[in-house]
Amino acid sequence: MSRVPTIKDVAATAGVTVTTVSRxxxxxxxxxxxxxxxxxxxxxxxxxxxxEIARSLFRQKSSIIGVIIPTAIHPFFGELLAxxxxxxxxxxxxxxxCESRLERGKEKGxxxxxxxxxxxxxxxxxxxxxxxxxxxxxxPLVTIDRKIDExxxxxxxxxxxxxxxxxxxxxxxxxxxxxxxxxxxSLDMLSNQRxxxxxxxxxxxxxxxVVIQTNIDVFDFSQYSALVNGLFDEHPDIDGVFASxxxxxxxxxxxxxxxxxxxxxxxxxxxxxxxxxxxxxxRLTTIHQPIEAIGEQAVRIILARIAGEEVPMxxxxxxxxxxxxxx
Amino acid sequence: MSRVPTIKDVAATAGVTVTTVSRxxxxxxxxxxxxxxxxxxxxxxxxxxxxEIARSLFRQKSSIIGVIIPTAIHPFFGELLAxxxxxxxxxxxxxxxCESRLERGKEKGxxxxxxxxxxxxxxxxxxxxxxxxxxxxxxPLVTIDRKIDExxxxxxxxxxxxxxxxxxxxxxxxxxxxxxxxxxxSLDMLSNQRxxxxxxxxxxxxxxxVVIQTNIDVFDFSQYSALVNGLFDEHPDIDGVFASxxxxxxxxxxxxxxxxxxxxxxxxxxxxxxxxxxxxxxRLTTIHQPIEAIGEQAVRIILARIAGEEVPMxxxxxxxxxxxxxx
DNA sequence: TTGTATGCGTTATCAT
DNA sequence: ATGATAACGCATACAA
Numbered sequence: 001m002s003r004v005p006t007i008k009d010v011a012a013t014a015g016v017t018v019t020t021v022s023r024x025x026x027x028x029x030x031x032x033x034x035x036x037x038x039x040x041x042x043x044x045x046x047x048x049x050x051x052e053i054a055r056s057l058f059r060q061k062s063s064i065i066g067v068i069i070p071t072a073i074h075p076f077f078g079e080l081l082a083x084x085x086x087x088x089x090x091x092x093x094x095x096x097x098c099e100s101r102l103e104r105g106k107e108k109g110x111x112x113x114x115x116x117x118x119x120x121x122x123x124x125x126x127x128x129x130x131x132x133x134x135x136x137x138x139x140p141l142v143t144i145d146r147k148i149d150e151x152x153x154x155x156x157x158x159x160x161x162x163x164x165x166x167x168x169x170x171x172x173x174x175x176x177x178x179x180x181x182x183x184x185x186s187l188d189m190l191s192n193q194r195x196x197x198x199x200x201x202x203x204x205x206x207x208x209x210v211v212i213q214t215n216i217d218v219f220d221f222s223q224y225s226a227l228v229n230g231l232f233d234e235h236p237d238i239d240g241v242f243a244s245x246x247x248x249x250x251x252x253x254x255x256x257x258x259x260x261x262x263x264x265x266x267x268x269x270x271x272x273x274x275x276x277x278x279x280x281x282x283r284l285t286t287i288h289q290p291i292e293a294i295g296e297q298a299v300r301i302i303l304a305r306i307a308g309e310e311v312p313m314x315x316x317x318x319x320x321x322x323x324x325x326x327x
Numbered sequence: 328m329s330r331v332p333t334i335k336d337v338a339a340t341a342g343v344t345v346t347t348v349s350r351x352x353x354x355x356x357x358x359x360x361x362x363x364x365x366x367x368x369x370x371x372x373x374x375x376x377x378x379e380i381a382r383s384l385f386r387q388k389s390s391i392i393g394v395i396i397p398t399a400i401h402p403f404f405g406e407l408l409a410x411x412x413x414x415x416x417x418x419x420x421x422x423x424x425c426e427s428r429l430e431r432g433k434e435k436g437x438x439x440x441x442x443x444x445x446x447x448x449x450x451x452x453x454x455x456x457x458x459x460x461x462x463x464x465x466x467p468l469v470t471i472d473r474k475i476d477e478x479x480x481x482x483x484x485x486x487x488x489x490x491x492x493x494x495x496x497x498x499x500x501x502x503x504x505x506x507x508x509x510x511x512x513s514l515d516m517l518s519n520q521r522x523x524x525x526x527x528x529x530x531x532x533x534x535x536x537v538v539i540q541t542n543i544d545v546f547d548f549s550q551y552s553a554l555v556n557g558l559f560d561e562h563p564d565i566d567g568v569f570a571s572x573x574x575x576x577x578x579x580x581x582x583x584x585x586x587x588x589x590x591x592x593x594x595x596x597x598x599x600x601x602x603x604x605x606x607x608x609x610r611l612t613t614i615h616q617p618i619e620a621i622g623e624q625a626v627r628i629i630l631a632r633i634a635g636e637e638v639p640m641x642x643x644x645x646x647x648x649x650x651x652x653x654x
Numbered sequence: 655t656t657g658t659a660t661g662c663g664t665t666a667t668c669a670t
Numbered sequence: 671a672t673g674a675t676a677a678c679g680c681a682t683a684c685a686a
Contacts, residue, residue, distance in 0.1 A: 004465065006678090006679055006680085007679065007680060007681095008679080008680095016656075016657090017656070017657055017658080018657095018679090018680075018681090019656070019657060019658080019681080019682090020655085020656060020657080021680095022680065022681055022682085023655095023656085023681090025680090025681090026681075028681090028682090029655080029656090030655055030656090031655065031656080032655060032656090035655085035656085047465075049439070049442050049443050050443055050679085050680075051384075051443065051445060051678090051679050051680070052440075052443040052444045052445065053380060053383050053384045053389065053444065053445050053678090053679075053680095054384055054662090054678075054679035054680040054681090055679080055680060055681080056380050056662095056680095057378075057380045057381055057384050057662050057663065057664090057678090057679080057680080058661080058662050058679085058680055058681055058682085059662085059680090059681080060662070062380060064423075067424075071409050072399055072405045072406070072408045072409045072412070073405055073406050073409045073602060075402065075405070075602075075603075078399040078400055078402070078405035078408075079399070079400050081399045081405075081424075082398050082399045082400045082426060085399070085424060085425070085426045086426065086428075089425070089426075089433075089437075094423055094424075094425075094440065094444070095423065095424045095425075096391075096421055096422065096423060096424075097394075097408075097412060097421075097422045097423075097424035098412070098416070098421075098422075099409060099412045099413065099416075101413075106416075110416075112376070113379075113421065115376050116376050116377055116378065116379040117379045117380065117421070118378060118379065118380050136374075138331065138374075221602065246606075249603075249606040250606065252606075252608060253605075253606055253608065253610070256608050256609075275400060275548065276402075276576075276603050276606070278580075279573075279576040279577065279579075279580055279603070279607070280606070280607065280608065281579060281580065281583050281607065281608040281609075282583075282608075283580070333662090333663055333664090334663065334664065334665095335663080343672075343673085344672070344673050344674075345663085345664080345665090345673095346665085346666090346672070346673055346674080346675095347671085347672060347673075349664065349665055349666085350665095350671095350672085352664090352665095353665075355665090355666090356671080356672090357671055357672090358671065358672080359671060359672090362671085362672085377663085377664075378662090378663050378664070379664095380662090380663075380664090381662075381663035381664040381665090381678090382663080382664055382665080383664095383678095384662090384663080384664075384677095384678050384679065384680090385663085385664050385665050385666085385677075385678050386664090386665080386678085387678070
């Protein structure tokens with residue numbers, strides 16, 4: 001027999017019916033010592049493994065959760081994905097992994113696909129669709145860094161506080177002209193609050209603020225260099241920059257090229273505190289957000305939703321300033 | 328009707344049988360203009376989507392491929408994963424994502440799980456199991472960076488050539504005492520060839536070679552700092568280091584702390600050329616391996632295997648030295 | 655303690 | 671051009 005054995009094969013060679021084997025597999029009901037042993041032996045002998053597809057069909061439950069992020073190339077999402085995978089697998093769930101690349105069409109296609117695949121829920125870290133398209137999903141959903149609707153729980157770090165801390169820190173360190181590089185503000189993300197806080201605190205602190213955005217394709221990293229260089233060309237007197245870690249890395253890079261010393265001439269504060277942050281030279285001062293906790297919470301929430309439990313709609317994690325050498 | 332509609336519901340409300348609906352869905356056989364239109368309408372109205380689980384069960388094919396990597400936190404694997412996902416989804420396949428964290432038990436559990444889930448094939452980037460355990464899998468398999476057996480195709484960069492290029496470059500730049508930081512050599516990985524090439528070229532070039540390994544838990548990044556510092560403590564006269572990008576980043580970091588200038592006092596060459604490499608200060612000279620092409624090829628090979636086609640067992644991609652500022 | 659029958663949602667075969 | 675039915679592999683309700 002070359003094809004992979006089914007429960008029928010096990011039953012047949014063990015001389016019982018599939019019901020009994022199923023019972024053995026699921027440890028339900030009574031089954032005699034003898035037949036139990038025999039079934040066990042046959043299973044080993046045939047190298048039988050239950051077909052999870054068939055199980056899923058019967059149970060109306062796949063034990064799979066879909067995860068959609070922009071791309072795993074971005075260290076924040078790579079780390080987030082790792083956290084999600086760890087928590088999910090610990091709970092007996094598997095991850096169907098999707099990269100939207102922040103393309104509307106792709107994201108929509110993935111949502112559709114996950115629906116067809118009957119995933120038990122979706123963790124969404126990419127947000128290019130309209131509010132309705134998320135609400136009409138008819139499936140547990142939790143978002144990262146975006147508040148879509150009152151009925152959809154979201155997880156985020158305290159972006160506003162992070163923006164505040166970063167800006168305050170730059171001002172305290174003596175910066176007088178501040179820049180913030182943010183993602184594309186037309187995307188409805190909570191990270192936009194960093195920008196608001198930045199502007200607010202800059203004004204309070206009488207520092208001149210400059211804000212520049214990336215393209216809509218926020219994760220086209222190749223644009224970052226040009227963006228940063230454009231910033232310094234236009235505003236040579238900038239002495240403090242706030243931007244998420246990956247962008248901050250480009251800032252440090254650009255400074256090195258232009259002979260501007262960090263932190264002496266320009267101070268830089270990141271956001272995220274990904275692995276890379278502490279590996280830059282100078283080591284990056286940054287706003288730490290608890291990526292692992294966020295991933296864990298995302299899984300906890302989605303599982304609770306799947307179980308039909310009540311969950312908090314707002315899940316904002318505290319951030320903290322990690323002062324290193326770039327300020 | 329609150330539960331999600333099935334093909335039966337569509338059939339019922341459209342006044343036809345499931346057969347006809349199925350025909351419509353799969354565009355097989357003839358169906359009249361009128362019923363076609365009606366079915367289409369009902370599908371929209373009911374918001375029906377086919378159940379992929381049931382389809383998979385019938386077709387004996389899930390259109391899912393399993394991917395096992397150590398962790399997405401590591402930028403190489405994050406980028407590899409992104410490449411794999413892109414190619415797979417373009418071909419209509421989905422990714423069941425697993426992180427082994429390089430733990431034998433986890434990896435084994437995942438393999439088992441993927442088997443139960445009837446994935447069509449597995450791309451394996453984590454290698455903690457014995458040769459037999461991979462061979463007895465009874466399912467298409469392709470490995471990244473490990474040659475397991477004549478019958479299992481593998482993809483890798485030309486590690487030996489990479490090691491050679493890196494070492495040669497350091498020697499040409501005038502280094503006389505070279506260190507190589509590698510993973511744990513007890514793991515049977517092709518990247519170990521970098522080490523062999525390193526030793527060979529160092530001797531040829533009359534440079535004194537030092538090799539240090541990481542723990543078995545290669546991806547416990549927290550050990551890297553101590554490792555690098557230990558290296559410099561024991562061998563203060565090292566003037567050239569070869570190590571994969573992430574480790575190289577730690578080397579640069581350690582040098583900065585110790586007041587050793589890169590590249591003036593110590594020259595550093597990485598391996599991988601991940602995003603981070605060009606963002607370090609100084610920008611890292613490194614051996615570029617074509618991560619995206621490797622991911623694409625992994626998918627191409629696994630799909631060919633699934634289709635029962637012949638595939639090349641050996642897939643070694645060329646590498647090149649990217650000279651930047653750390654040498 | 656074990657077996658029989660049925661259904662999960664879909665597709666394919668064979669009728670009609 | 672459409673319908674009835676079996677089958678995919680498994681698990682449950684109900685019998686025996």
